[in-house]
Amino acid sequence: MTTTHHDIAAIAADLAPTGILRASVNLGNPVLAQGTPEAPAGITVDLAREIGRRLGLSVETLCFDAARKSFEAMADGRADLCFLAIDPAREKEVAFTSPYVVIEGVYVVHRDSPLVTVEDVDAPGVRIGVKQGSAYDLHLTRTLAHATAVRGAEGVEVFRTLDLEAGAGIRQPVAAYVAAHPEVRLIDGRFMEIRQAVGTTTARAPETIAYLSALVEELKKNGFVTDALHRSGQDPALVAP
Numbered sequence: 001m002t003t004t005h006h007d008i009a010a011i012a013a014d015l016a017p018t019g020i021l022r023a024s025v026n027l028g029n030p031v032l033a034q035g036t037p038e039a040p041a042g043i044t045v046d047l048a049r050e051i052g053r054r055l056g057l058s059v060e061t062l063c064f065d066a067a068r069k070s071f072e073a074m075a076d077g078r079a080d081l082c083f084l085a086i087d088p089a090r091e092k093e094v095a096f097t098s099p100y101v102v103i104e105g106v107y108v109v110h111r112d113s114p115l116v117t118v119e120d121v122d123a124p125g126v127r128i129g130v131k132q133g134s135a136y137d138l139h140l141t142r143t144l145a146h147a148t149a150v151r152g153a154e155g156v157e158v159f160r161t162l163d164l165e166a167g168a169g170i171r172q173p174v175a176a177y178v179a180a181h182p183e184v185r186l187i188d189g190r191f192m193e194i195r196q197a198v199g200t201t202t203a204r205a206p207e208t209i210a211y212l213s214a215l216v217e218e219l220k221k222n223g224f225v226t227d228a229l230h231r232s233g234q235d236p237a238l239v240a241p
Contacts, residue, residue: 004034012149014208015200016080019058023048023073024067024070028131028154030233031103031172032083032196034055037063037224043101044083046225047198047219047229051081054215065094068133074201082199085135088142095138095202095209097216099195100225104171105136107187108178118191119165129167135194170194172234183216196239 014023025044027033033042052059062079064070074082086096091114107128109115119147121128124146130137132151141147147166152158156177159167167174171190198216199211205234219225226236 007211011205011208011211012057013214014095014205015046016057021052021059021081022079023052023059023061023214024073024082025063026065026067026070026083027063028065028067029170031170031238032101033063034232042232043225043228043234046224046231047083047100047216048081050219050224051198051212051215055200063076066109066131066133067135071133074199080200081196084195084199085137086195086197089138089200090199093202094199095204096199097213098218099197100220101196101229101238102240103194103196103238104172104190105139105192105194106166106171106190107113108159108167108169108174108184109165109187111183112182113186115166115187118187118189121187126166127162127164129160129162129164131155131169136170136192139192140168171185202229209218 018053021072025033025040032044033040035041040063042151045061048059058165062073067084071090073079073181086099096183107121116122122144126147128147130140130151131154137151150158151163151206155169156167156174158209175186196210220239225239
């Protein structure tokens with residue numbers, strides 16, 4: 001990236017008007033972030049710190065347990081950056097880069113369920129547990145024709161506690177749950193791709209948004225994203241094309 005010192009200073013001032021880069025981190029997605037609010041880790045934390053380093057800014061992480069809370073922190077001015085899935089419902093307020101990681105939305109059902117395919121789940125009488133405000137909640141709200149989304153703190157937990165017909169979630173934690181609970185199974189395939197990106201408010205200068213977009217592309221190409229996934233115990237193959 002060829003950016004002058006003057007450009008960098010202007011972008012830093014636009015992106016972090018307080019002088020500190022405030023990054024909203026969703027600890028509710030274990031692929032992207034791990035640890036505690038006091039000591040967060042994972043690819044989103046690594047990305048926030050690298051963006052801060054490039055811009056000469058110290059970084060403050062604001063940690064939340066759900067994507068909707070992370071989104072709200074940036075939308076209402078408490079944070080400068082967010083790390084969320086690209087979704088039309090968010091794009092009025094969030095300027096997204098291209099995705100740095102692509103993960104999958106999958107369904108869990110009871111072992112003896114008649115539901116076999118992803119398409120089977122969208123049927124009358126089927127209730128699907130979803131995490132309120134998650135990318136897959138937004139997606140299913142738009143796309144379900146017959147099934148009903150039942151919202152709560154965690155999709156699999158809602159599925160379990162309310163004895164629903166299906167639960168929705170991201171592949172890695174849902175697969176771990178299935179491995180530990182033989183009474184349930186995963187449905188083959190995915191119902192959506194969840195494209196995780198860096199975001200800031202649409203009110204930022206076009207130069208700032210362009211800088212973040214170009215930087216994400218650079219960090220995918222130079223191995224930064226792959227290395228960050230590996231360090232946090234995640235599959236490096238999740239890096240977006």
